[in-house]
Amino acid sequence: MRKVDPEKHEAKRRQILEAAVACFARKGFHRTSTAEICAEAGMSPGNLFHYFPTKQSIIAAIVEEERRQTADYFEGINPSSDLFAELLDFMDIVLELASDPTYLKLALEIAAEAIRDEEIGNLVAKTDTELQTALNTLLRNAAARGLVDPTLDPADSARWIAALVDGIFSRVAVDPGFSPLEQRPMLRLLITRFLRPGAAPATA
Amino acid sequence: MRKVDPEKHEAKRRQILEAAVACFARKGFHRTSTAEICAEAGMSPGNLFHYFPTKQSIIAAIVEEERRQTADYFEGINPSSDLFAELLDFMDIVLELASDPTYLKLALEIAAEAIRDEEIGNLVAKTDTELQTALNTLLRNAAARGLVDPTLDPADSARWIAALVDGIFSRVAVDPGFSPLEQRPMLRLLITRFLRPGAAPATA
Incomplete structure (x- = not known):
């Protein structure tokens, strides 16, 4: 039996995922054939097929990659930093991702697939649970340090921050007048007024 | 040629749409056959086929019905009423709809279809433009009467209210811990703090 070089294997795997992302963003998940992904890669x-037995397993790997990156991002936050500023920074990244046509198209394809395919739906739900847990922890710690309104339930606040994240992607998909980067001051105002009602300025 | 009784025609049409809604909510749009819709109706x-030539035309009619109902709702608002309270009432309806499993499933099916089918995508975008115009008008009039912060751009505020509406449906789809009706106080607090920062109480 031939030995598998883990580094080479991982590099090839990433190469396929990148090719698949490009194809899915261009034509959508269902209209992309595995032959096209092979050509792109x-x-x-x-x-x-040695790396991914099905097209479904490629999209599952993309969701898993997303989950890992989000987990790494929140693990990388210094707990003694300004956690409210960290939250706003995270939302900046969301706005940047929603401005990236490839990422946006892929996010919408995954959202649509999550509704229609149970396995992808479960993976997306798992990623979402982790994001909410991370936001919940961040908000609880921020409240304990007086950085956000301590009377708000951090789990519920996390849910509404997650709703805003979803809403941003949905807006870009449906409303040509919604430019995520232009909406940055309004989003910051909204979150500041919500979480720190005393500290928020009257205008953006 | 046989004369068509407009009332009978409309009644039959509604009967088909209701049957289709029940089928789509149960099995999803793609897994529902027209034979099943016929059986249900x-x-x-x-x-x-005399009423709807394709399955796609049924979903288009459902979206159109939704658009008409939303337009009627906003046209029915008395411009001299408490427009901020009217906005909160509208959001209550959104929470109630998101709590209805049939409506939720249908809304998610339509959202997924809008991403993948251009015609449905255009219809959904049209409905969304009308909702935003209605919200924009309501918020502009509310600001003129001092009911909401007049320094906020009403078009942008309308966009973020629409983002919250999207986010509510998305949350219910992905997060089993998100109960729309239980989240009502938090949503009211969020919107009040955002649009009337001075008037908002410290807690829900």
């Missing part, structure tokens, strides 16, 4: 179909 | 396939 410059490899043979037999080789592709 | 208690009519023959030939008869169904």
Whole structure:
């Protein structure tokens, strides 16, 4: 049996995922064939199936990658930093991602697939639970340090921050007048007024 | 040629739409056959096609119905009433709809279809533009009467209210811990703090 070089294997895997992301963003998940992903990645179909047995398993890997990146991001936050500023920074990243046409298209494809495919739905729900747990922890710690209104339930606040994240992607999809980066001051005002009602300025 | 009784025609049309809504909510749009819609509506396939040539045209009619109902709702608002209270009432309806499993499933199916089908996408965008125009008008009039912060751009405020509406449906889909009706006080607090920062109480 041939030995698998873990580094080479991982590099090839990433190459396929990147090719798949490009294809899915261009044509959507269902209209993309595995042959097109192979062509984009410059490899043979037999080789592709060695890494991902199905198209579904590729989208599952993309969701898992997303989950890992979000977890890493929140683990990287210094607990003694200004946690409210950290929250606003995270929302900046959301706005930047929603401004990236490839990321946006992929996020919407995954959202649509999550509604229609149970396995993808479960993976997306798992990613979402982790995001909410991270936001909940951040908000609880921020409240304990007087950085946000301590009378708000952090779990519920986290839910509404997550609702805003969802809403941003949905807005970009449906409303050509919604430019995420232009909406940055309004989002900051909204979150500041919500979480720190005393500290918020009257205007953005 | 046989004369068409407009009332009978409309009644039959509504009967089909209700049957289709029940089927789509149960099995999803793509897994529902027109034969199943016929069975649910208690009519023959030939008869169904007389009203709706394709399954796609049924979903288009459902979106159009939604658009009309929303337009009627906002047209029914008395401009001299407490417009901020009217906005909160509208959000209550959104929370109630998001709590209705049939409506929720249908809304998510339509959202997924809007991403993948251009015609449905255009219809959903049209409905959304009308909702935003209605919210924009309501918020502009509310600001003129000192009911909400007049320094906020009403078009942008309308966009974020629409983002919250989207976010509510998305939350229910992905987060089993998100109960729309239980979240009512938090949503009212969020919107009050956002739009009337001076008037908002410290807690829900």
